[in-house]
Amino acid sequence: MTHRVFRALALHGLRTPYKAALRSNARRINYGSLANFLAQSANILAGSPRVVGITTSDPLEAALADLALTFHGHVAVHVPPFFSTVQRAHIFEAAGIETFIGECDAAAVTEGLPRPEECPPLDGPLSLPVIGARRIIFTSGSSGTPKGVLIGEKQMAAAIAGLDKAILPNSEDTHLSLLPMAQLLEQVAGLYLPLLAGAEVCFCPEALHALFGGPMAPVMAAMSEARPTTTVLVPALLSRMVSELKSTERIAPESLRLVAVGGAMTSPALLTSAKSQGLPVCEGYGLSECCSVVALNMPERARPGTVGKVLDGVQVRIDDGEIVVSGPTVMEGYVGQSPVTGEWRTGDLGRIEDGHLIVEGRKDWLIVTPQGRNINPEWVEACLCADPCIPAAGLHLAQDGQLEIIAVVTGPVDPARIERLLAGLPHYARPVRVRFVPASHEGLLKPGGGIDRSQLPQLSAMLPYHSLSHDQKECVA
Incomplete structure (x- = not known):
C-alpha cells in the first residue's frame, strides 16, 4: 500500500x-x-x-x-x-x-x-x-x-x-x-x-x-x-x-x-x-x-x-x-x-x-478493592482529564487499601476542583485522596495519551496528598 x-x-x-x-x-x-x-x-x-x-x-x-x-x-x-x-x-x-x-x-x-x-x-x-x-x-x-x-x-x-x-x-x-x-x-x-x-x-x-x-x-x-x-x-x-x-x-x-x-x-x-x-x-x-x-x-x-x-x-x-x-x-x-x-x-x-x-479498559489495569469491587482506572481518570489543566491522571490502590489518584497538572488545581470532577462517579469508585505532579515530570506523560503507570507507586511515596471530602468506605454484607 x-x-x-x-x-x-x-x-x-x-x-x-x-x-x-x-x-x-x-x-x-x-x-x-x-x-x-x-x-x-x-x-x-x-x-x-x-x-x-x-x-x-x-x-x-x-x-x-x-x-x-x-x-x-x-x-x-x-x-x-x-x-x-x-x-x-x-x-x-x-x-x-x-x-x-x-x-x-x-x-x-x-x-x-x-x-x-x-x-x-x-x-x-x-x-x-x-x-x-x-x-x-x-x-x-x-x-x-x-x-x-x-x-x-x-x-x-x-x-x-x-x-x-x-x-x-x-x-x-x-x-x-x-x-x-x-x-x-x-x-x-x-x-x-x-x-x-x-x-x-x-x-x-x-x-x-x-x-x-x-x-x-x-x-x-x-x-x-x-x-x-x-x-x-x-x-x-x-x-x-x-x-x-x-x-x-x-x-x-x-x-x-x-x-x-x-x-x-x-x-x-x-x-x-x-x-x-x-x-x-x-x-x-x-x-x-x-x-x-x-x-x-x-x-x-x-x-x-x-x-x-x-x-x-x-x-x-x-x-x-x-x-x-x-x-x-x-x-x-x-x-x-x-x-x-x-x-x-x-x-x-x-x-x-x-x-x-x-x-472498557486494560485487563491488567483492573483494580479490585478490598470490598470486592472491580474498577477500571481509565473510567475514573477520564473524569479528571476533561479538565484542560489535567492532561493525565493515574488511579491506583495505595498500600493502605484505599483508592488514590495522581493528577498530572499544568498549573495550580484546587482539591475541591477534583471533587467536583469526580462527583458523577458512584461512591465506590471515588478515590479518598489526590496527589499532584507537574506535567514536566520526566517520562510521566505519554504523547499517545495517559500516564506511565510504573511510576505511580514511587510518586505516591514521595508526593504530599490532599484528602477528598467524600467517604469512600462502604459496608459489605
Whole structure:
C-alpha cells in the first residue's frame, strides 16, 4: 500500500506539480518537489537495506526522512524526542540502528538528505519504490521500557486501505498534523493517507510542546491559518483545544469534517463540550501492535459510547471479555522476540454491540478493592482529564487499601476542583485522596495519551496528598 501511495504521489507530481503536499509555517513543499526529492535521495540511500534512526524533532523533516527511507526500502526507526536519554539509548541498541538522520546524542554516523526545494526536476516519471521497507515503532507500554513493534509492508497496506475506505480522503483535504511523527497513528493517518489522496499536510512544530503542557496559542493559530478538514488528537490535547475555544468565545473552523481522538479513554463530557465548540470529534481505537487503528467512528454514523465499527479488512472477536484482533494489520512481532502468527490478544477489555466496538479498559489495569469491587482506572481518570489543566491522571490502590489518584497538572488545581470532577462517579469508585505532579515530570506523560503507570507507586511515596471530602468506605454484607 505504501507502493500505492508512492505511485499516487508520482502521478500528483506530474499532474499537479505545484500543489502543496507538505507545509510547516513558511516552508512549503509541492508535489513536484517531493517527487524530485525521493528520486534525488537515492544518492544517499541507494544500496542494501539498513536500519536508520530518525532523530529530528522537526515533524516536517521527520516526515521527509520517513518517506525517503520507505521509498528506498530501508527500516525506519523514529526515535521519539520525548523519550528519556535511557529510553533512547535502549532504542539505539534494541533496533540495531546503523545510521541516523537528524540530531544524535550518540557517537554514530549521521546522514543528511537533500532539501526538496533544491532538488533538480525529474527527466521522466518517478521510479517504482524498492520493495521490503519496514518500520520499528517503539512504545513504552505500561512498563516504561520501550518495546519495538515491527511493522512491514503488509500491515501498512491493510491499515491505509481500511482508513481510506472509512475516511474517504480527497485532494481537497488539508490534514493538520499535531501528533509527533514518531507515533504510528500520525504516520499512517496523518502522512501516507493524505498523500495518497493528493491532499495537503500542515505541520505545527510547536504542538509537541503543547502536548506536554506548553502554550496552545501556536496550535490554535495553526488551526486558524490552515483551515484543516481533518486532524488527529489525544484527549489531553482535545481538552486544551476546547478550553482555548471557550475562553476566546470562538468555534472551530467550519472546514473541519473529522477530528479523530484516541490513545486513551475520552470522557463523554469532553466529547459533548468539543462538539458544542464545532469540533466534529469521533472516538477511535487501536494499538501499535495492530498497525495503529482497529476501529473508528465517523461523524455521519457515530455511536456515542463506542469507538465505532471495525475497519474493513480487520477482524475482531471477544474472548472472555478481551478484544482479540486478527488479519493483515497484526504486527510481524516485537524486535528480538518470536514472530507473531495469527491473532493478537490486545489485553484490552471490551464488547461488541450492534456492530460497534466498546472498549472498557486494560485487563491488567483492573483494580479490585478490598470490598470486592472491580474498577477500571481509565473510567475514573477520564473524569479528571476533561479538565484542560489535567492532561493525565493515574488511579491506583495505595498500600493502605484505599483508592488514590495522581493528577498530572499544568498549573495550580484546587482539591475541591477534583471533587467536583469526580462527583458523577458512584461512591465506590471515588478515590479518598489526590496527589499532584507537574506535567514536566520526566517520562510521566505519554504523547499517545495517559500516564506511565510504573511510576505511580514511587510518586505516591514521595508526593504530599490532599484528602477528598467524600467517604469512600462502604459496608459489605
